[in-house]
Amino acid sequence: MQSTATVLVYSDDANTREQVRLATGRRPAADVPEVRFVECATLPAVLKELDRGGIDVCVLDGEATPAGGMGVCRQIKDEVFRCPPVLVLMGRPQDAWLATWSRAEAAVTLPVEPVEFAGALAALLRSRLAVGA
Numbered sequence: 001m002q003s004t005a006t007v008l009v010y011s012d013d014a015n016t017r018e019q020v021r022l023a024t025g026r027r028p029a030a031d032v033p034e035v036r037f038v039e040c041a042t043l044p045a046v047l048k049e050l051d052r053g054g055i056d057v058c059v060l061d062g063e064a065t066p067a068g069g070m071g072v073c074r075q076i077k078d079e080v081f082r083c084p085p086v087l088v089l090m091g092r093p094q095d096a097w098l099a100t101w102s103r104a105e106a107a108v109t110l111p112v113e114p115v116e117f118a119g120a121l122a123a124l125l126r127s128r129l130a131v132g133a
Helices: 014-024 043-052 069-079 095-103 112-131
Strands: 002-009 036-041 057-059 086-090 107-108
Touching: 002 014, 002 043, 002 112, 014 095, 014 112, 036 043, 043 057, 043 069, 057 069, 057 112, 069 086, 069 095, 086 095, 086 112, 095 107, 107 112
Parallel strands: 002 036, 002 057, 057 086, 086 107
Antiparallel strands: none
């Protein structure tokens, strides 16, 4: 198992980024590596980090402005070669269809519920690290 996994967290709201960090802790599950966060508050920052490489999973805030995480997800799925899996944070459970449209691999609702979020993030890390092995 690799020593750390890198998770990109995109939200214009520092509180949302903090919720993600706190819900994850050092690692979201015992069978995945410790997590290192790369935080982005703007779409250009997200694109720059993805271009740099080394991102294992993206967590995108669907409620971010001006570029919402679901639109960002769809864009990076079209533009980024071997795009990492994406977990979208959505405002309402009824928005699950939008998460599907965006091509996100997983979605959870805001505010972040730690157990649900950690489980979804761990599942994406497992699948990403299994593909990379």
